[in-house]
Structure formats: C-alpha cells, structure tokens
Amino acid sequence: MSHASSPQPLTASPGKPLKGRIRVPGDKSISHRSIMLSALAVGRSTVRGILESEDVLNTIAAMRAVGARVEKAADGTWTVDGIGLGSLLEPESVIDFGNAGTGVRLALGIVGSHPIATTFVGDASLSRRPMGRVLDPLRMMGTQVVARAGDRLPLSVRGPETPSPLTYRVPVASAQVKSAVLLAGLNAPGVTTVIEPVPTRDHTEKMLKGFGADITVDLNDAGERVIRLVGQPTLKPQDITVPGDPSSAAFPVVAALITPGSDLVVENVLLNEHRTGLFTTLKEMGADIEIENIRETGGEEIGDIHVRHSKLAGVTVPAERAPSMIDEYPVLAVAASFAKGETHMPGLDELRVKESDRLAAVARGLEANGVPCREGEAELTVIGGGSRIGGGTVTTHLDHRIAMSFLVLGLAGEKPVSVDDGAVIATSFPGFRELMAQIGADISSSKEAA
Ligand SMILES: O=C(O)C1=C[C@@H](OP(=O)(O)O)[C@@H](O)[C@H](O)C1
Numbered sequence: 404m405s406h407a408s409s410p411q412p413l414t415a416s417p418g419k420p421l422k423g424r425i426r427v428p429g430d431k432s433i434s435h436r437s438i439m440l441s442a443l444a445v446g447r448s449t450v451r452g453i454l455e456s457e458d459v460l461n462t463i464a465a466m467r468a469v470g471a472r473v474e475k476a477a478d479g480t481w482t483v484d485g486i487g488l489g490s491l492l493e494p495e496s497v498i499d500f501g502n503a504g505t506g507v508r509l510a511l512g513i514v515g516s517h518p519i520a521t522t523f524v525g526d527a528s529l530s531r532r533p534m535g536r537v538l539d540p541l542r543m544m545g546t547q548v549v550a551r552a553g554d555r556l557p558l559s560v561r562g563p564e565t566p567s568p569l570t571y572r573v574p575v576a577s578a579q580v581k582s583a584v585l586l587a588g589l590n591a592p593g594v595t596t597v598i599e600p601v602p603t604r605d606h607t608e609k610m611l612k613g614f615g616a617d618i619t620v621d622l623n624d625a626g627e628r629v630i631r632l633v634g635q636p637t638l639k640p641q642d643i644t645v646p647g648d649p650s651s652a653a654f655p656v657v658a659a660l661i662t663p664g665s666d667l668v669v670e671n672v673l674l675n676e677h678r679t680g681l682f683t684t685l686k687e688m689g690a691d692i693e694i695e696n697i698r699e700t701g702g703e704e705i706g707d708i709h710v711r712h713s714k715l716a717g718v719t720v721p722a723e724r725a726p727s728m729i730d731e732y733p734v735l736a737v738a739a740s741f742a743k744g745e746t747h748m749p750g751l752d753e754l755r756v757k758e759s760d761r762l763a764a765v766a767r768g769l770e771a772n773g774v775p776c777r778e779g780e781a782e783l784t785v786i787g788g789g790s791r792i793g794g795g796t797v798t799t800h801l802d803h804r805i806a807m808s809f810l811v812l813g814l815a816g817e818k819p820v821s822v823d824d825g826a827v828i829a830t831s832f833p834g835f836r837e838l839m840a841q842i843g844a845d846i847s848s849s850k851e852a853a
C-alpha cells in the first residue's frame with residue numbers, strides 16, 4: 404500500500420479561532436501491538452478504536468500473511484483469530500510495510516524468531532531507515548539475514564529452529580528495538596532480558612502482561628529498566644480498546660494554542676507518562692492546558708485535553724525528556740515559532756532517522772516560513788516571536804508529521820503555508836483535514852487555495 408504515487412499539495416491559511424470538542428484516531432503504537440499480540444495469542448481477540456491508517460493496515464496485512472485471521476465487523480470492531488506462537492506460516496509473498504518503521508521493526512522481531520523465510524519491503528522513506536538496530540539482536544538469536552547495504556530494506560530473514568534467548572542492552576533510546584527483542588524472545592525457550600538505559604514507551608511490556616506473559620520490569624543499581632520475559636508462553640486472547648493517540652492530538656492542541664481566540668477539547672487521549680512530554684513542555688512554555696476527566700482503561704490512563712490560546716515563552720527542553728515526545732518535536736518547533744524568545748531542544752539524534760531527517764526538514768520548513776532557527780548535529784533552537792510567519796512551501800519528504808506540523812503553522816501565521824504532499828498524512832492520521840475543518844481550520848488542496 405503506497406501513497407507515494409500521488410502527492411497531494413495542501414495549503415493552510417490563517418483564519419478563525421479553533422473551537423469545539425473532538426476525538427483523534429486511536430493510538431498508533433497500541434494499534435500495531437494489539438494486532439500483533441492478538442495474532443500470536445491462541446483464540447479470538449477483539450480490538451475497538453483501532454487506528455485505521457496505512458501503517459496499521461500494513462501490520463494487519465502482515466499478520467494475515469503469517470496466518471492470523473483479521474476481520475472488521477460491521478460495528479467497526481476488529482476481530483483477530485490468533486495462530487499461536489511457534490505456528491506462524493511462511494508468507495507466500497513479500498510483505499510491504501509502506502512507511503511504517505514500528506510495523507516493520509516489530510514484525511521483524513516476530514518472524515525473525517520463527518523458522519520461516521520472510522521478505523520485507525517499504526516505501527522510499529522506510530528503505531532509507533536503519534534496520535541494523537533490530538537485525539543485530541536477531542542475528543545474536545540465530546536469525547539469518549540478507550539485507551541491502553547498511554542493513555536497509557528490502558531485506559529477508561529466516562529464524563532458527565530454536566532461537567537463543569538473549570540478554571540485550573538497547574544501544575539507542577528506542578521502543579521499537581526494545582519491543583522487537585521482546586517479541587523475538589516470546590518464541591525463545593528461557594528468559595530474554597532487555598536492559599533499557601533510557602526509558603521509552605512501555606506499551607509492549609504492559610500489553611504482554613495483559614496477554615498473560617510472564618514479564619517483570621525492575622530497576623538495576625544504575626537505575627536502568629531491566630525487563631525479563633519468560634519465553635514460549637501461551638498468550639491469552641484479549642478485548643482491547645485503543646485510546647486516542649497523543650501524538651495525533653498534538654496537532655489540534657498546538658493549533659489551538661497558537662491561534663488567537665481558540666478554545667478546544669480533545670477527548671479520550673492516552674496519557675501514558677512515556678508519551679506526554681509535549682504537554683509537559685507546552686505547560687512550561689505557559690500554555691493553558693488542563694487535563695480533565697482522567698480515567699483508566701486497559702491499564703492506561705486517558706483524559707480530555709482542554710487547551711486555550713496562550714502566550715508562550717521559549718524554554719530549554721531537557722534532553723532526557725526526548726523519548727516521551729520523540730514524534731512531537733516538529734510540532735513543538737511550530738509552537739516555539741510563536742513563543743517569545745528561544746526554545747532550545749537538545750538530544751535529538753534520533754530525529755535524523757525517522758520518516759525523514761526531521762531535524763533538517765523542520766529547520767528548512769521554518770526557514771521557508773520566516774522563522775529563524777539554528778540546526779546543530781543533534782539539536783535545534785527556534786527563535787520565536789517574530790512577525791510575518793508563513794508564506795513558504797515545505798517539502799515533506801514522505802513524512803506525515805512534517806506535513807501536519809507545517810499545516811498547523813499556516814493556521815496561525817500571517818500568510819498561508821503549503822506542503823508539497825499531504826497524502827502522507829494517511830499513514831498515521833486519516834481524516835486529519837476533515838477533523839481540523841470541524842474545529843474551524845482552513846486547510847485545502849493547494850489548487851483550491853490558489
Ligand atoms: O514503539 C513505537 O510504537 C514507536 C517508537 C518510536 O520510535 P523509536 O523506537 O525508533 O524511537 C516512535 O518514534 C514511533 O512513532 C513509534
């Protein structure tokens with residue numbers, strides 16, 4: 404599945420205050436994992452509120468390709484008849500993960516510990532991204548790999564008959580790497596241990612526990628998270644409700660913050676502490692954000708985010724906060740454009756290897772729209788509060804978050820902002836334009852705008 408063939412230029416124009424109560428689609432991280440763990444369970448799971456975006460639809464197709472039955476009922480609930488660990492079928496054809504880093508890396512963990520041959524491909528963006536971070540631990544478990552130079556897609560893996568359980572210290576702050584090793588460890592006899600020096604989103608650990616795996620998380624003397632998973636469990640099917648994605652909520656929230664007169668509620672947003680760094684940072688910048696109606700569902704805290712237009716001031720974002728807002732830096736840079744003074748964002752090495760080099764893409768996008776910034780090797784400083792923001796066209800490089808972030812910029816600047824391709828937004832946020840229109844945002848196809 405690919406959006407790459409038909410780019411869709413979009414233009415956002417400044418206009419009305421943004422008002423209303425909305426819900427964003429389901430969390431992408433939890434959606435991928437719901438389908439994958441359900442596919443590995445024995446019996447029928449149900450998943451409500453799943454994100455039906457291209458990335459997640461690719462995960463659904465991949466789990467079907469290894470033998471799971473995944474269907475959508477008339478009421479929108481998805482049912483997954485799991486195949487059970489150790490029983491995966493060899494896919495009959497190549498698995499195309501499109502734009503989805505999480506999808507392909509977690510799937511590599513799953514199939515890479517089974518004695519089946521699987522070939523993965525992706526779009527131009529995914530084919531540039533590093534896969535060695537997941538292939539290295541798999542090789543240590545006995546997986547054979549044939550990959551393009553630099554461990555990039557396309558690539559093929561074949562797992563061993565009996566994967567060796569591993570003790571692995573994750574060398575980069577990455578929930579995808581942690582999760583891939585844990586998912587591979589599921590099919591290895593014995594205990595797989597993952598040491599995580601920097602904590603990242605913990606949905607895999609939480610959900611594995613929910614599916615009945617024997618998994619523990621402790622801190623060692625150095626304060627690192629040590630995750631121990633006993634391999635070869637029988638995973639029990641679950642009924643899952645996916646909360647709204649905070650990484651998607653970030654766009655209307657920032658749009659409302661920077662657009663005068665706005666008053667908006669985004670309901671039902673996941674508030675997992677490993678995901679809320681953006682909201683913490685925005686509050687430190689002076690944002691009027693209240694979290695209302697906090698409740699719990701499926702072991703995760705959720706709530707409604709009430710945001711009003713606010714005067715913002717620049718801050719320094721602690722580097723150690725990066726994993727809890729890693730996908731939100733592009734839209735934080737947009738908020739920072741409207742803040743008085745400088746916003747300094749260190750610790751951004753991982754932004755270089757996302758759907759695009761997000762550090763460079765953000766810096767070029769800000770420059771194109773009259774916002775001064777300084778781009779370092781692994782940091783960005785935005786000099787906010789200037790006038791005449793907007794008027795530029797931004798290259799999205801097949802990156803949904805770059806597209807949405809700069810459309811948000813265009814809602815609050817002085818002049819419209821265009822992005823060369825809004826079609827990529829479908830990878831994580833189907834219905835983005837319609838939802839933004841519902842709260843009063845003017846985002847149209849560039850031809851209509853011209
Ligand atoms: O595990 C996940 O669901 C994700 C982890 C993060 O990637 P890294 O693990 O590469 O940091 C994040 O950027 C991605 O959108 C989703």
Ligand SMILES: C=C(OP(=O)(O)O)C(=O)O
Binds near residue numbers: 503506757804
């Ligand atoms: C980095 C992202 O996703 P992935 O790594 O799954 O492609 C993202 O959604 O911002």
